[in-house]
Amino acid sequence: MKRLILMRHAKSDWSVGMPDHARPLNARGRKSAEALGDWLRAQDILPDQVLCSSAARTRETLDLLNLGEVMTRFEDRLYLAAPATLLKGLQGASGETVLILAHNPGIGDFAQGIVERGPDHPKFGAYPTGATLVADFETGDWSDVRMGSARCHAFAVPRDLLT
Template sequence: MARTLVLIRHAKAEQPDDRDDHGRALAGQGRRDAPAIGRWLHAQDVTLQVAVVSSADRTRQTYRLLAAELPGAPDPVVSDDVYYASAGDLLEIVRALPPEALSAAIVGHNPGIGMLANALDDGASEVAETARMRAGFPTASVAVFAVDGDWATVDPGAVRLTGYAVARG
């Protein structure tokens, strides 16, 4: 059964000041870009059943703003495990997604989220933006993958990129 995996890097955050990194909020550009992610996903007919979101302020804000533009978006599962996660850590989160879920999103940070997107891609996509995804995964990036089989069996190089955008509001 085909599943949909969506990997999202948080929208642009404030520059660090005396606040710790975990507490950084979205910048003005990020508050404009996050809803654009949701609008793009909606235009691609992507629905979500599960959303695992880093516990950092900027990722939770990104998800809240994009979810407002995506009908039926689920409440997020907020996880400290996504914060500072490597691509390997994130892959384990994907493999642990509920087996009954047919669609899921992970909202996280670079370098892990971008590295996972590039590692998962089977290289056979016809998405015009594939080269852009490979060149970097800037803030407000979103990659959509078709997954054949169960979450538990997802491996690098085994899922097909079906869409990629850097959403700008």
């Protein structure tokens, strides 16, 4: 079995007037990222590999998850990536539990397409900032993963974790 953690970056700060790729998280985003890390640890769902967009807000989200030492690749191709690009990245992964940290609309579309059936959560379709899907695959090799082949294990959004 392989496990995928599919996370959209936490809330970014639009007030800083920086180019999109360089935009950091805002205060709410920093709290949300910490809460998501706490949730992953509480569920004992920790990646052994991370594929992360090279954007500042994804890097900052990853840092605030506080996952410890994890094999990580920062990839320009994951910045605003389409579902096909995300799938290709996943098919080249080597970990048993892989975290992909990227952006909408691609990550939300990928989340909806990768699972046989989505979770019964009102925010899954919108995939808001910080949305995190945990999905399981009945395969021993990421290269065999296809769209619609995962079972939803868990889904969380920061708003649910911070209330």
